[in-house]
Amino acid sequence: MSHGKFITLEGVDGAGKSSHVEWIAERLRAQGHTLVVTREPGGTPLGEKLRDLLLSESMHLETETLLMFAARREHLAQLIVPALARGDWVLSDRFTDASFAYQGGGRGLAGQRISELENWVQQGLQPDMTFFFDLPVEIARQRLTASTANPDRFEKEDVAFFNRVRKAYQNRAEAFENRIKVIDSSKSIEQIRVILGKCLLSI
Numbered sequence: 690m691s692h693g694k695f696i697t698l699e700g701v702d703g704a705g706k707s708s709h710v711e712w713i714a715e716r717l718r719a720q721g722h723t724l725v726v727t728r729e730p731g732g733t734p735l736g737e738k739l740r741d742l743l744l745s746e747s748m749h750l751e752t753e754t755l756l757m758f759a760a761r762r763e764h765l766a767q768l769i770v771p772a773l774a775r776g777d778w779v780l781s782d783r784f785t786d787a788s789f790a791y792q793g794g795g796r797g798l799a800g801q802r803i804s805e806l807e808n809w810v811q812q813g814l815q816p817d818m819t820f821f822f823d824l825p826v827e828i829a830r831q832r833l834t835a836s837t838a839n840p841d842r843f844e845k846e847d848v849a850f851f852n853r854v855r856k857a858y859q860n861r862a863e864a865f866e867n868r869i870k871v872i873d874s875s876k877s878i879e880q881i882r883v884i885l886g887k888c889l890l891s892i
């Protein structure tokens with residue numbers, strides 16, 4: 690049986706990725722794929738509990754990173770790897786690029802540390818395609834403020850933090866240009882859907 694494909698969505702908070710999840714899912718189902726839609730941190734009962742902690746409790750940066758990867762290990766074991774092995778496709782709202790962007794770029798943890806955890810937890814498994822929704826941080830923050838009544842621990846960070854997160858995503862998009870497709874989130878939803886649709890046909 691053929692392996693399914695693994696697609697991830699990334700971007701700074703407020704960059705608009707979540708508004709495209711359902712559309713991408715419908716598109717993939719229309720292409721005939723059985724699809725699992727999930728998110729990080731989260732995606733399993735334990736992962737969702739870790740998500741609650743990660744988004745609310747202050748903690749040491751390395752604790753935060755280890756918990757992100759603990760949730761990811763569970764996510765891979767319980768959901769992602771079995772789904773791909775069955776031939777299902779997996780669409781995840783965030784994955785390891787977010788650890789490089791937030792814990793690495795945003796908070797300053799050495800990329801080498803994150804790579805070590807990535808190798809340990811993923812054993813070489815990488816997304817087949819990643820959409821990075823890119824938007825100037827000032828605009829992303831305006832959208833976030835308009836749509837979020839109770840910001841979580843990450844959403845409360847300042848503009849400088851999100852500029853570092855964005856820069857780290859942009860650097861990764863350059864380093865992995867075949868995998869990471871940069872989506873200009875300042876375009877209209879219709880324009881973005883045309884681009885997404887073309888990319889999805891090319892996987």
Ligand code: TMP
Nearest residue numbers: 702729730757783784787788791792843
């Ligand atoms: P969400 O708001 O897109 O659901 O993501 C929750 C937050 O978790 C978001 O602010 C980014 C953050 N995050 C990390 O800092 N590192 C990670 O590895 C992941 C997956 C998410």
